[in-house]
Amino acid sequence: MTPGLNLRNAGRFAGAAALPAGMLILVALMVIPVSPLILDISFVANIMISLLILMVALQASKPLDFSAFPTVLLLATLFRLALNVASTRVVLVHGHEGTASAGHVIEAFGQVLIGGDYVVGLFVFVVLMIINLVVITKGAGRVSEVSARFTLDALPGKQMAIDADLNAGLLTPDEAKARRQEVATEADFYGSMDGASKFVKGDAVAGLLILFVNIVGGLILGIFSHGLSFSEAGSTYVTLAIGDALVAQIPALLLSIAAAAIVTRVNSPLDLSGQIGSQFASPTIWMAVSGILFILGMVPAMPQMLILPASAIAGVIGWQLRRAAADQAAAPEPAAPAADPHHIDWADVSDASACQLEIGYALVALVDDRKGAPLMTRATGIRRQLSKELGFVVPPVKVSDDLSLPGNVYRISVAGVIVGEDEVFPNEMLALDSGDLVAKVTGRPCKDPTFGLDALWIPKAAQNDAIAAGYTVVDPATVVATHLNNSIIASAAELFGIDDAQALIDNLKLHYPQLAQNLSPQGYALPRVAALCKALLIERVPLRDFRKIAEAMVALAAQQLGDGDLIEAVRQRIGALIVQTIVPSRMPLPVVTFSPEIEVLLNQAVRANPGAEWPFEHGMAMKIVEQIGQAVEPLLLSTRSFALVASPICRPALSRLVRATFPDVAVISYLEIPANKQTEIVATIGAEVPRLGAAEDAQTKDEYHEN
Structure with missing residues (x-):
């Protein structure tokens, strides 16, 4: 076995063993007495973990980027509660020895942050509790509840939308599977966050109760067990209890902020700081703020030495943002690197487009976006309709101009083979002879490109006269689109390949997994499935109901038929499908x-x-x-x-x-x-x-x- 493989396996083992080991440590902190040094290390680790969780929450682009947050929140809460149990034991057992008996971290919070006055510390702790419990935790819990309800209510609609996009050919089976997994993960996440918000609220309540237990228990033990006066016991134990509560409450506040930041996030390609910065980067709002502050600073009795500088700062920021926007708009786009004349790419020798429509220079107006691009719109509609009729996703039609063609000529190619070519006149109309004319109109005689019917190219001004005479009049875009439609239908088998056969089987797996499993590869190799589908398409038998075709193939698998006999046998079993076409x-x-x-x-x-x-x-x-x-x-x-x-x-x-x-x-x-x-x-x-x-x-x- 190679050293790299050994290291990789060792890393996997260490990662798998870390979580159980951590849970054992949590239990040990609750049950086994620990020294003040270990308690100090654990408190610092708790603060570090809380800061790390907060930073990850702030950097996430969307809530699902931190999908493990509910579980991480649970583990962090359990760790902090285990520290509370361990610190309570140390405070109650060794508190009579002085404020340093419970470790330097608790002493620092009890002496430095509250100035040694336990009454001030008590009020500071109460204020932190109000902020955490009443404001942050309650708001985050409400947002989590509403998000979970809306996400679960929208789940069926999202699943149906994915199925519709898959059936329309807008998604591949792999993309649809990934989308379904994302929707399911989103529902699980918001459901878990609804419960995880209760952890934060319960943790805040537990901190208040633990403080009460430490104060009451410390006073009782100090007075009755260690002979301290009420004043001495209150000064020592209340200071330690408040220091212990603050040490636990500050990480709890950080986790509450992280939870609120996660559940209030909106999906965006930017992290939270980038999203806020992009939305506050408008120079107009900064100029408005500067003006309002300036007017406020001119009011008598206002602290002008504070308000007017703030107005100037807002004005400078707005001016800088406006200048940066102007410079960015005026900056020229970076020039593309010059192509190497000696370099030959695959794009120079091949074209991945299965369907191509090449047009002469006079027909460019039919694909011009400024003129509505009538031909592009019809080509998209044709592709969507044919995909439904034929039963597989018709590849996109690549439209390009070709200067080698005469101005009014277009050419249709399928799989590299020219299947249609004719000319149309963009400023005229095609009048088709319906065979039941009441009068004749003058025009340029021609044949309809699609059906070979007698026709005339007439001016647009003569359209009404031609209709009254019994002609069927169509515009040039419709002529080309109809020719394209019939050319694709006639060449459908050339557009179908092994990848399309695999897509049919993958779609079959979503709805009929056992049928797909017996079809390929157990029953038939993928090339043979593709060959049979192509044979059906050659004779214009659509693949819309591929399930029926697959059932026929599976039923005939035991007969070991040759390709020709198999095609005929399948046709006989799907005769109703053929006749209804x-x-x-x-x-x-x-x-x-x-x-x-x-x-x-x-x-x-x-x-x-x-x-x-x-x-x-x-x-x-x-x-x-x-x-x-x-x-x-x-x-x-x-x-x-x-x-x-x-x-x-x-x-x-x-x-x-x-x-x-x-x-x-x-x-x-x-x-x-x-x-x-x-x-x-x-x-x-x-x-x-x-x-x-x-x-x-x-x-x-x-x-x-x-x-």
């Missing part, structure tokens, strides 16, 4: 089906090339795509929701084939449709397909007859 739950599902002959050919092609990415013969694939287009294009133009239904055998390959031409068409299998879901056949694909090769044709006919 196509049509609402109360509406029948419109479906486009294949004739039995076509479906047999599709199945046979897949069986003939098991595991192939593109199992269909080229001519057959082209004919199938053509016939699908003839069937679905009217439905797409009418914006009607539907699904292309095929057998589970050919669904994956058919989906890849259809997605290349019709990315918005959902391809599902019969097994993915819930048993209680009504369907409506809106089209059937059954036209003749191209002939296959002779051998393949014979095999296909045989298998067709077998089926």
